[in-house]
Amino acid sequence: MIIQPGHALYDTFGGIHHIYANKTCMKALQSGKAFPDGAILIFDLLEVKSADNTLTEGQRKVLGVMQKDSKRFAGTGGWGFEGLDPWLLAALRNLTKPDAHMITDYVLPQAPRTLARVLAGGEILDIGSGEGFHLLHYARRYPRSQMMGLELDSAKVETARKNIAEAFLGERVSLREGDVNQLDEGGVYDLITLNLTLHDVCSSDSCREVLGRILRALKPAWTLLVSEIAYPESIRSYRDGTFSQLLSGIELHLAMAGCEMITQRQLLRWMEEGGFENVRVATQPNPARFVVLGEKPANG
Ligand SMILES: C[S@@+](CC[C@H](N)C(=O)[O-])C[C@H]1O[C@@H](n2cnc3c(N)ncnc32)[C@H](O)[C@@H]1O
Incomplete structure (x- = not known):
């Protein structure tokens, strides 16, 4: 998915999203039912570069992890969210x-x-x-x-x-x-x-x-x-x-x-x-x- 200029969430989430879901999450997505506890979604958000009529990936902006656990994250609709800093990710990779x-x-x-x-x-x-x-x-x-x-x-x-x-x-x-x-x-x-x-x-x-x-x-x-x-x-x-x-x-x-x-x-x-x-x-x-x-x- 690509969020482009003009979209309401562009300032925060503009760019190319790679979205990964675990099995529990996939089942809910395919059936259209509510996400059960244990569902995990990962958003890998990269800047988008436009040149020669082509959109390509740029720098990583953030890696977001969402986890459904209705007891633990009761105050946020059952979803926990963690955003991982690209600097930290690069450092860990190099480590x-x-x-x-x-x-x-x-x-x-x-x-x-x-x-x-x-x-x-x-x-x-x-x-x-x-x-x-x-x-x-x-x-x-x-x-x-x-x-x-x-x-x-x-x-x-x-x-x-x-x-x-x-x-x-x-x-x-x-x-x-x-x-x-x-x-x-x-x-x-x-x-x-x-x-x-x-x-x-x-x-x-x-x-x-x-x-x-x-x-x-x-x-x-x-x-x-x-x-x-x-x-x-x-x-x-x-x-x-x-x-x-x-x-x-x-x-x-x-x-x-x-x-x-x-x-x-x-x-x-x-x-x-x-x-x-x-x-x-x-x-x-x-x-x-x-x-x-x-x-x-x-x-x-
Ligand atoms: C932290 S390890 C690093 C091993 C390897 N160079 C690596 O990068 O995977 C340090 C190594 O130095 C060896 N070592 C410690 N004192 C030494 C000495 N006086 N003479 C030779 N080797 C020694 C240790 O046994 C150990 O295998």
């Missing part, structure tokens, strides 16, 4: 977008030399590789590269080994059970990634040392990518940032579990002081993350 895709689709194009290298065939190390999801994703995206995962938890290493074998990627994806605090390699990797790992690995004292080990393990002129939870920089930014408040449960849990609350500013400083060059924040769509890139100096 659940796998980080590996965010890294390959948004972040690595911002390091074009490194992207070209891994496409041509390079060495990638994923630290805190967990069950191997990132390793498998990188292996598929960069079929000429070799991947190495470093993971402390033996159960996760075991699961990752199974996942890699099932994907028939064992020739290009290797795993090492071990602690990044003991990483002792020099000039091996073109790209090192840590997704939600740095906060798990270190206290603020040991983070600098871990970053030093990572710097040594990179080949000169190549890249470190750190993706972390977007902690607020200050009480003020927590108070002003709706998203910080939404994340606060996760952040409290991690703080209680002994993880470091690394902020973007802190990480930028640690990397710059630790000898990385061209340290920068990557643009990406997930407000629950920040991603920092930096290179080892060419003469390093």
Whole structure:
């Protein structure tokens, strides 16, 4: 349904409506009887764009949910109504977008030399590789590269080994059970990634040392990518940032579990002081993350 200019409800509800009904609601609509309790209707309302004699969908205006429950919503004719903010919906969608895709689709194009290298065939190390999801994703995206995962938890290493074998990627994806605090390699990797790992690995004292080990393990002129939870920089930014408040449960849990609350500013400083060059924040769509890139100096 399209509500166009001139309609009495245009100001509030003008645009293209997609309307979804559950089974209870459909039965009532088809029979013409009153809506019984349990009926649910969803209105997805989008702006309408008119060009070249065609009407197409624009930005989402609101997602409305109506639920019939005559006791609960007695004051409003038995209907409850909830309007979901498009910003919140977009944020939730981005929150659940796998980080590996965010890294390959948004972040690595911002390091074009490194992207070209891994496409041509390079060495990638994923630290805190967990069950191997990132390793498998990188292996598929960069079929000429070799991947190495470093993971402390033996159960996760075991699961990752199974996942890699099932994907028939064992020739290009290797795993090492071990602690990044003991990483002792020099000039091996073109790209090192840590997704939600740095906060798990270190206290603020040991983070600098871990970053030093990572710097040594990179080949000169190549890249470190750190993706972390977007902690607020200050009480003020927590108070002003709706998203910080939404994340606060996760952040409290991690703080209680002994993880470091690394902020973007802190990480930028640690990397710059630790000898990385061209340290920068990557643009990406997930407000629950920040991603920092930096290179080892060419003469390093
Ligand atoms: C929050 S998980 C993230 C896993 C994976 N990177 C992902 O994005 O799904 C952090 C991972 O780092 C691993 N880890 C923690 N401390 C480590 C250490 N000192 N050395 C290597 N891995 C470590 C944990 O076992 C865990 O698998």
